[in-house]
Amino acid sequence: MLTVLSARAQTGVAEPALAPCDAVVQAFLQRWDISGASVAISKDGRLVYERGFGYANLARTEPMQPAHLLRVxxxxxxxxxxxxxxxxxxxxxxxxxxxxxxxxxxxxxxxxxxxxxxxxxxxxxxxxxxxxxxxxxxxxxxxxxxxxxxxxxxxxxxxxxxxxxxxxxxxxxxxxxxxxxxxxxxxxxxxxxxxxxxxxxxxxxxxxxxxxxxxxxxxxxxxxxxxxxxxxxxxxxxxxxxxxxxxxxxxxxxxxxxxxxxxxxxxxxxxxxxxxxxxxxxxxxxxxxxxxxxxxxxxxxxxxxxxxxxxxxxxxxxxxxxxxxxxxxxxxxxxxxxxxxxxxxxxxxxxxxxxxxxxxxxxxxxxxxxxxxxxxxxxxxxxDGRWPAYDLFAPEQNAVRLLAKPLGPTTARLSWHNGNGTGRLLVLQEKAPLTALPTDGTNYVADASFGRGATLGTGAVVTAGPDSAVTVRDLEPGRTYYARVVEYRQSAGTGEHPVYALDGNPVLEFRTPALPPVLARRSKAVRPAANASRRKRPGKATIQASRPAPAPARDAAAPASPTPMASPSSAPAPSYLARLLAAGREWLR
CATH class of the missing domain: 3.40.710.10 (DD-peptidase/beta-lactamase superfamily)
Incomplete structure (x- = not known):
């Protein structure tokens, strides 16, 4: 039973050629009844192995990650x-x-x-x-x-x-x-x-x-x-x-x-x-x-x-x-x-x-x-010398100067100065600071509409990539949000595995403006419908594979299909704020 549980708790970037190394660590932990371990190995200045084993917490519910801190x-x-x-x-x-x-x-x-x-x-x-x-x-x-x-x-x-x-x-x-x-x-x-x-x-x-x-x-x-x-x-x-x-x-x-x-x-x-x-x-x-x-x-x-x-x-x-x-x-x-x-x-x-x-x-x-x-x-x-050519060290410099500018009750513009990674995640969470963090080797799908992107705990990824700003939509009026920018490196040098810098990330608390009183009263009637619409959105996407999936090959013999014109029924749905304003005007009549 211990072998099964420990194997499930292995984390970090897995390299099939280094499975024998994983097995050696697992055997040591089982021999001495140790609950968790973090192991890192470098070769010629490159971090070629970073793995977590077993459990990080006393309840044995949290897998040990390479980014966990331990007393030395x-x-x-x-x-x-x-x-x-x-x-x-x-x-x-x-x-x-x-x-x-x-x-x-x-x-x-x-x-x-x-x-x-x-x-x-x-x-x-x-x-x-x-x-x-x-x-x-x-x-x-x-x-x-x-x-x-x-x-x-x-x-x-x-x-x-x-x-x-x-x-x-x-x-x-x-x-x-x-x-x-x-x-x-x-x-x-x-x-x-x-x-x-x-x-x-x-x-x-x-x-x-x-x-x-x-x-x-x-x-x-x-x-x-x-x-x-x-x-x-x-x-x-x-x-x-x-x-x-x-x-x-x-x-x-x-x-x-x-x-x-x-x-x-x-x-x-x-x-x-x-x-x-x-x-x-x-x-x-x-x-x-x-x-x-x-x-x-x-x-x-x-x-x-x-x-x-x-x-x-x-x-x-x-x-x-x-x-x-x-x-x-x-x-x-x-x-x-x-x-x-x-x-x-x-x-x-x-x-x-x-x-x-x-x-x-x-x-x-x-x-x-x-x-x-x-x-x-x-x-x-x-x-036995089968070390990968990549380097899994996370970026040394975080993004800085994270700022938020509310553009309205449901929209905010966030900006920052980039660190020395190739990209960064902006994760947004309502009511409390983010505690669930990204893990090395995992890509996260982002969406600037809050709640549509990949989830980290109760937070949502609103942007992922080289940008230094994003306009976030579909926020709730009069609510407090917490933002965190996580620098990462993902390139040929990392074997296309994303590796995240989790210490010293810039964090920010901001609040969206409340609605005007008339619209606030009216919003109580339309919010259930809006919430139902949000619940029908696609599930949060988290891609476990580190390497990007190849684009599907197009059949060379078949001509490309012309792009159909958008029908009226396929027009984008009005935003929550637009629906709310329209409802307010109707109520005033």
């Missing part, structure tokens, strides 16, 4: 490392500079006043990047089995006399007050707190919040839009964010005393920003790595020298460089991430392959992590 946990560390390396390249910090003390980047009293262990003043940026700063999360503190405060946020809040949920800055003060487990630089010990402190360094030297600087200076230049910091609670999740499966509960980090699921309120994700707080789609995580991979397929954000430094490991650990695990010859870089309800893996290879695998569940045995790290390699072996 510790894959946030490479993001922070990229930001630090970019700042170093731009001369805003140096890797060997001290972090704390009078000469450090974090020289203020807020952090330094709690320091008792003088060795803390010797910690450098480089040591934090390489996990040699002096903290060992397995050593324990204050009679607790762990010394990593992400494991006991309620205790930290009480010890530091802070409110719940505890802020990340309070976590930093806590670890500083408890001292180090070893001399900085003398050994390796994986440290979440080291990267949380790096986030504070980024804020100090840039004068911006960590998230804002990363979005502006790392993600935006790389064309990455599908990346956000996560929130603690299910009610606060991002648009298109998947939901996370876990059977474990713990006391809420909000201090309510309530037992809650680990992914939703037990972990204080909002205090993990720089070491474990990011959400990504698999495809945009691949896009980010391609922007720093050192290959010539796409422009890099960092110079070759900076990339070399970032991926060079030093003693005392030769496997972990600066934000990346690396193999002996540095031909492969990777990182994994893990939290209750989340497991992730991203890999870059010298052979031109990059992939990201994001799950909304996890297992704990070491064999699970071995299988997850091997899953991408298993996909490559299953594909």
């Amino acid at each position: 946990a510790s894959i946030s560390k490479p993001v922070t490392a990229l930001a630090v390396m970019k700042l170093a390249e731009d001369g805003l910090l140096t890797l060997n500079h001290r972090v704390f003390g009078p000469e450090g980047y974090l020289r203020g009293s807020y952090y330094n006043e709690v320091i008792q262990d003088q060795r803390i003043y010797d910690i450098t940026v480089r040591q934090l990047l390489e996990h040699t700063g002096g903290w060992n999360r397995n050593a324990g503190v204050d009679d607790l089995s762990s010394s990593d405060p992400i494991d006991f946020p309620l205790y930290v809040a009480k010890a530091m006399q802070a409110s719940n949920p505890v802020a990340d800055s309070v976590l930093v003060r806590f670890v500083l007050s408890r001292g180090l487990n070893f001399t900085p630089g003398s050994r390796f010990a994986y440290s979440n707190m080291g990267y949380l402190i790096l986030g504070k360094v980024i804020e100090q030297v840039t004068g911006q919040s960590y998230a804002r600087w990363v979005q502006q200076h790392i993600f935006a230049p790389a064309g990455v839009r599908e990346a956000h910091l996560g929130r603690n609670l299910l009610a606060d999740k991002q648009e298109r964010e998947a939901e996370y499966f876990s059977k474990t509960t713990r006391e809420s980090c909000y201090g309510t005393g309530q037992q809650v699921p680990m992914p939703y309120g037990a972990w204080n994700l909002e205090a993990m920003h720089a070491h474990g707080g990011w959400l990504f789609s698999a495809r945009d995580l691949v896009r980010l790595v391609l922007a720093v991979d050192g290959s010539a397929t796409r422009p890099d954000l960092l110079t070759a020298a900076t990339i070399d430094t970032m991926t060079t490991s030093d003693e005392p650990n030769r496997r972990y460089a600066k934000g990346w695990l690396v193999n002996k010859d540095r031909s492969t870089w990777w990182h994994t991430g893990s939290l209750d309800g989340t497991a992730s893996c991203v890999v870059r290879t010298a052979a031109g392959y990059t992939w990201a695998i994001l799950l909304n569940g996890r297992a704990l045995p070491n064999r699970f992590w071995h299988d997850l790290e091997e899953l991408g390699w298993d996909c490559l072996r299953a594909a």
